[in-house]
Amino acid sequence: MPSIVKPLVAHPSLARNELGLTIRDYEGSMSTLCAGCGHDSITAAITRALWELSTPPHRLAKLSGIGCSSKTPTYFVSGAHGFNSAHGRMPAIATGANAANRELTYLGVSGDGDSLSIGIGHLCHAIRRNLNMLYVIENNGVYGLTKGQFSASSDVGSKSKKGEANRMSPIDPVQLALSLGATFVARSFSGDKQQLVPILKAGLAHRGFAIVDVISPCVTFNDHEGSTKSYRYTRSKQHVATESDFVPPASEIVAEIVQSGQTHITMHDGSVLRFTRVPEDYDLHSRQAALSYLKEHQGEIVTGVLFADESVPDMHEMNNTPQVPLATLPFAKLCPGSGELAKLMEDFR
């Protein structure tokens, strides 16, 4: 995608975040996706979430694989480093990047092809490591960039543009993540920005692996009658299980939250994910509850934050690494020097 440069003059009346930046400062180059592509809506939601969180642009690392979805990191926060890597490898590249510098905010964007076929192994293992990142799957049930083949998230019976029905059982990233121990699991819909933005914010604030499966219709190859990932189908089947909003860390409002009696989850950085709707008896901390709920609502597209657990150590804790980035440790701390070597040599005689 040529990076078509947008005019960057911000309208003076645009709101500013804590860093004094407007939402324009969180935009990227012009999208080259098809007009109406769900992915563009997710880009807008991501832009908004980062702006609202006041993430310093240069402290964000945007990573992706290959696909229409994976192109989108070019379209937000041009002040951040981006890495449009190789098909399916983003979770592993993000793992290495995060290992080197734990201080950045990691946002991975992937597609259902990228994540559930060629890259599924890396995804599973990033979950196991509880890698601290927000992982967004822009899920359209097809391989958009290669022109519409079924992906592994295609539902049984979902029809291709040519009318062929998929027969293989789908891989649902939400169920997969739940069963592998992911510590923050949500689903949303590109057409529901109101739901999506707070979910993304919570995912970014989450300590550990936050996976958000966003149904994101491909208008060119999978938005027809018979598709179960079309706008129409998704709108008609969306079942909002939980609704939430995200409250940034600030002591004065915590009181209010607790008062309200509503369910909430306190994130690792002190921010709060406040739920305005959770089904009765639904335990946000229970994988089993989430899985059962999905089972009960089979045939619907259950959305919302479905599970969260802030208590699991992330990859850095498991590896007992220091608080500062490994990449910035001074060489003197890393090299034991000639004296130690001379001593060590005695062991090899």
Add this chain to the structure above:
Amino acid sequence: MPSIVKPLVAHPSLARNELGLTIRDYEGSMSTLCAGCGHDSITAAITRALWELSTPPHRLAKLSGIGCSSKTPTYFVSGAHGFNSAHGRMPAIATGANAANRELTYLGVSGDGDSLSIGIGHLCHAIRRNLNMLYVIENNGVYGLTKGQFSASSDVGSKSKKGEANRMSPIDPVQLALSLGATFVARSFSGDKQQLVPILKAGLAHRGFAIVDVISPCVTFNDHEGSTKSYRYTRSKQHVATESDFVPPASEIVAEIVQSGQTHITMHDGSVLRFTRVPEDYDLHSRQAALSYLKEHQGEIVTGVLFADESVPDMHEMNNTPQVPLATLPFAKLCPGSGELAKLMEDFR
């Protein structure tokens, strides 16, 4: 492994199966695994199961990846073709093999390293395709052949020989398979041949993907105090959820089975998997039930056939292939010939 040739003279008193073969006819070359390795017990169980099923040796295809476990197909049924392929790729190789010749019996042997790390993507997708095969994971929680690193099935807190504790959440092949739609899911223990043999037989008879996770202690690298895959630990934590025996297809006994009032599953080939023990309220046809049961018995090693569904089309049905092997179709059926080509050429003018 050098194929150390065993003397093949069968004792005249050895029992013979329907094909008139003794169990010696189902053996392979001498094992080169460590004395006491769990994998050898599984080899023995496989040998027995195939003998009891009277599978013609040359109609069996044995496939594996790389690892101690993956060496074992050399150690049974030397009259069958075997393929010790590449690390992690066995499910995909088996997919191609099966596509070419649906008539053989496919038995894949893999390890937890082979299946849950490098090969996890292929495993997941073989499940989606409902590939008609028996897939045995000889699960020892370590990479045996490379000398004892943790594998992805290592439990949190399980200790390595050097005393280090694993911190990453394990991938349980049973849960993974259940959540991806596998149509036959079981777990057993290499030390429990009585349970294992009928499970293997049922898995072989099953139409579709049958996965059997067999806990198989590695005496050299993972059989110590603190390991959760040792003989001792497994024996002490084994929880037999279901017990079953396998009744080959034969009408006279079906009546008896039905009479008995016990739960049973009729396999695609008419054989019957008769359960002598199923927990109350446990629905063998419900993934959710299996998952919940596992959850309830967390900390135990739940064994037995946990789920089975004979009704799902396998890869060949999904692809509408003929009953005869594609590989044996005569060329005349495959090549449209010069006349058709001449006609077709008109479309390219």
Add this chain to the structure above:
Amino acid sequence: MRSRINDFAIKLANVNGTGSASANGLIMQAIFRMGVPVSGKNLFPSNIQGLPTWYEIRVNPKGYTARALDYDLMIAMNAQTYERDVQEVRSGGYLLYDSSWPLDAELHREDVNFIGVPLARLCNEHFREPRERILMKNIATAGALIALLNIDGAVVEQLIEEKYGRKKALRESNKRALQLGADYVREHFSCPLDFHLETMDANGDKILIDGNTATALGCVYGGATVAAWYPITPATSVMDGFKEFCEQYRKDPKTGENNFAILQAEDELAAIAMVIGASWNGARAFTSTAGPGVSLMNELLGLAYYAEIPAVIIDVQRVGPSTGMPTRTQQGDLLECAYASHGDTKHILLIPANPAECFHFAPKCFDLAERFQTPVFMMSDLDIGMNDWVTPKLTWDDGYVPDRGKVLTAEQLESTSKYFRYLPENGTAVAARTLPGVHSKGAFFTRGSGHNKFGGYTEVPDEYQEVMDRLLRKHKEAAGWVPEPIIEERAGARVGVITIGGCDPAVREALDILGDTGRPLDYMRIRAFPFHAKVAEFLADHDYCYVVEQNRDGQLCSLLILETPVAKEKIRPVLIYSGFPLSAKHVIDVITAPDVITGKAQELNAVYS
């Protein structure tokens, strides 16, 4: 000056996803049906909608169909690239633009004739739906070209009939749009232009087909039953074609069952694994992919090589390294494929130059893979694979019998005392294989780990080496079975030009021009690796040879130097690798003016000589 009848080049600049492809195809096909040699090159972006895309059409009465680099007529429909497009018109040429809006003065050129047609306005006036207005703009443009270039209206009408048959509404709007464009230019400009078309009869027995479609058809005819793949540009249409033809020819007429299986794999590692599994089991199986896929297949290619399992890989090459430019063409995977995988390996490559060869080489790939029990690559590329080429009608010899190599039957095995997998009869290079399920006596253990000639596991040095040495002999032997090079000699030539694949038309045209201007050069197009004996002979017979190929590092040069006795200084690389199909000009420039040789070629020359 060349004649202006049936000899010119036009270029259509568009935005992708706006439906221009169908209008482009219509024009191309109409010219073809007029009997005029034509080629169309689609230069499209790696994107679905909204980015620049070009379509170049060249007609030439002698059949030179390589790209021309200067255009007689530019149809400039994309504001994003307008500025660049204007520059590409030859002096004295024409530019057609949408005059619904005034032309930006800065984009004017004194030496070019501007033809303004208010296409948007015309379509807005005559069509109602927004999408229809966009689509019909392209058709109206085609209408304008009909008038300007003197395209036969009856032919176009016929094509519209064939295409839209019963879809009356569509047919009518297409016709209306064509008329709109044609009428407008006829009214406002003198038609046709000084260069234009006239019906001739140069395409007698020819067809218009792209290489991927032909490859797919070749795989059907070659008897492939299992195809495994993972989508990737520019290889995807091989599998699309295979599927389509299988649906047409391989449905059992009685049962409706599919006498084929197409497996969309989870990745390329799985795709090649499936091919290996299926081939091991006796099916003819193949995968189609591009460079990134081949890279992922590296480990398993070594397995197939070492365990001696047939496998056919169609590599439709695109611009590397890495993701590179997925919609641009290159011949950059030669070295990787020839020596794919770790350890000592050598593979067989077939290198087609056009769709007809794609068709014929496909069964050949299976024959060689089975005869030599090894991976065989078809090295196609985006230019061959995805562009429509005028090629001789494909024909099939019903006498063709697949060469399945040495495969023992149950009867043969029954009468064998003992079978050993890797022990060829009397010193030949290939041992008989057996298929699973046939006979217990044929059972053996296939493995990628060390094995001796009996098929047993080994770690004994000599036993290992014995098998490896035979594999080398086997590869050598294949040189006698691969397609010979195409050689064309000119009287008096002492210097040769060697090339491969889709460079063919450009090189031929260049050699004709050079020959006509007193510089006769001999021509050899290599069609396979290992190199046929004639390759070395050609090299030996010439003072030196130019090697024209589309990659930076002279990969064919490298193979020639390593795998023939040629002296390095006899090899002169001509490397064109920026991603568009080759033109004769590229070749002539280098050969006639060695000082404009690319930097890299200079370097290579320095190394080789």
Add this chain to the structure above:
Amino acid sequence: MRSRINDFAIKLANVNGTGSASANGLIMQAIFRMGVPVSGKNLFPSNIQGLPTWYEIRVNPKGYTARALDYDLMIAMNAQTYERDVQEVRSGGYLLYDSSWPLDAELHREDVNFIGVPLARLCNEHFREPRERILMKNIATAGALIALLNIDGAVVEQLIEEKYGRKKALRESNKRALQLGADYVREHFSCPLDFHLETMDANGDKILIDGNTATALGCVYGGATVAAWYPITPATSVMDGFKEFCEQYRKDPKTGENNFAILQAEDELAAIAMVIGASWNGARAFTSTAGPGVSLMNELLGLAYYAEIPAVIIDVQRVGPSTGMPTRTQQGDLLECAYASHGDTKHILLIPANPAECFHFAPKCFDLAERFQTPVFMMSDLDIGMNDWVTPKLTWDDGYVPDRGKVLTAEQLESTSKYFRYLPENGTAVAARTLPGVHSKGAFFTRGSGHNKFGGYTEVPDEYQEVMDRLLRKHKEAAGWVPEPIIEERAGARVGVITIGGCDPAVREALDILGDTGRPLDYMRIRAFPFHAKVAEFLADHDYCYVVEQNRDGQLCSLLILETPVAKEKIRPVLIYSGFPLSAKHVIDVITAPDVITGKAQELNAVYS
């Protein structure tokens, strides 16, 4: 005849998993401490327990430590291989066997002296536990060798002390077993044998270390903080060593935190991806692997090459292709690594010859990877990596400053007007990079797809080519920064012998012998690709050159031919590739009798000349 003091070779044949390794190591180390130059080659199977394993020890007063191929003493403890082992003893040599059972008459050899020691019986009499009996049999064997070879008892005692320190029971049983063996042979045979050891002082400043341990240490000293890997023989011990040294040197003394991260990846694709991710983020990161792993990394290596991201890959080569022989040695990945990935790519290789170079090349790999922003391979192998070598003590220059290449700081970025990723200053080949998190002005989009020098996405031919041409210049430039070849000239030599890596000792020994017998040859050991300028000079300066390497296809020959101006006929391949470490005899045989040259080399010669 050579002197019999400190100049002989013995071979111990065992079953693996029976604890022989520790007895072997004990002997080897004792000899080393006696100041005698020694080498130990462990020839072990790809299996954990029960298969044949050999350990060869050679001592030589001049320090020739390549393998000897005829053995003065065979310790034949494995019934499976007994028959073969007996044949390997030189005529007049000795064979030690376990006389608890009578010797099979058929295995007798007239010209060999048999030393029967009832090892099993002795151990059964003196030890109770079955496992202990097995283990102590090996120690008792070592005891016998102490007596037979005159190994210094005090040195052995000291080693036992060091090893078992506080584990009294173990220490005592080891001592007892040693005594049992020694006493028995002293009583029954005349000790020592005619060839035996005497203390000398040839190991002054030397140590005994394996290459993987040294590599690991080099990575610690080079400042690597992120290591990602997937277990594979023979590379696993690199990471084991790295972990151990990190635990020792990289725990923060205050917080106990790890100033390193070792990631056991899910596969090799992930391992290289992690290295790329970490390097992109500014860490020194590496992976260690073997051939199958490199094959799997192919796609991402192209990404790192094209997007210009540093990456260090330690390839401990083993015998390919495919799984091959995982516990045997080869130099078979040279070609694959030099040109890894599809499209046009060229990588940097460093090729150590011994553990000392492994140590020193590791930091150099990081320096080069960061300076040239590209993957760098260390081409080690199983022989170097897993065998103990006598090497000069490793030393470290505290003045070493890591070469991080061009990385812009926040301050530099602040003062830049606009940063472009791939635009080097005034025509240099490498552009400055920026790290994420430093400054918004440094932000750019890393991609493996087509990009121009500004870092923007492109599909424009010239823009693509401009970057690709610079990458080629960059690789060329690296030739000036890699380690020079080691060259040793002999008076009167007109022919050269070129080699790499672990072939070094065998080649040197061969050249000494040939020199002494009137055939002086010059020596060059290449240590890196791209080739340093001196490589071409050496080639130019000699009539022709033998190239000694351990692979079938002459991969180093290929690189020399492709990447230097040398005429092909000047290259004479000497290819030894059956999996065991090289001996001088291999080299001499080929050089002195070209008719016994391997089949392959003959072929290559035919091609090259």
